[in-house]
Amino acid sequence: MNHADHVALLRAGVSGPGVWADLGAGAGAFTLALAELLGPAGVIYAVDRDPGALRELARAVRERFPAVPVHPRAADFTQPLDLPPLDGLVLANSLHFVPDQLPVLRRLRQQLGAGGRLILVEYNAEAGNRWVPHPIPYPAWVALARQAGFTDTRWLASRPSRFLREIYSAVSA
Secondary structure, eight states, X not given: OOHHHHHHHHHTTOOSSOEEEEEXXXXXXXXXXXXXXXGXXXXXXEEESOHXXXXXXXXXXXXXXXXXXXXXXXXXTTSOOOOOOEEEEEEESOGGXXXXXXXXXXXXXXXXXXXXXXXXXXXOOSSOOSSSSSOOOHHHHHHHXXXXXXXXXXXXXXXXXXXXXXXXXXXXX
């Protein structure tokens, strides 16, 4: 996948600028997509456990979207986070590393302000592998999101994947 694919997976779930967090941001592929969609009026918190990946992310944002405020944070998103109320969260290829997803989602739901939404980018597969240990196929995501307190979930987009057939995005509010 390339930058245009990342943007396409998020586009329908991002409406206007606001305060967003990219959790499990890594080197920033989806942070860059958010930066393009939000523009300089948006604010992004990029959270990852790897400080080296966050340094790479910060460099890429400075080069491509220097006017967009991005705040890298070295932290584990499965633990409580010190973030302001958020308009949106992106979990792109990160939640499938969490074995017990429901408590994490319930806590993340509390990070969202009124009208906030969570965009999940995930493999649409029943069984995982060592690189994607706990994938969440779309029907399972709808049920999990409901259990976590989200009342409205909808499919956004998908792209073919060479790893596990298809990657999709969904938004839950």
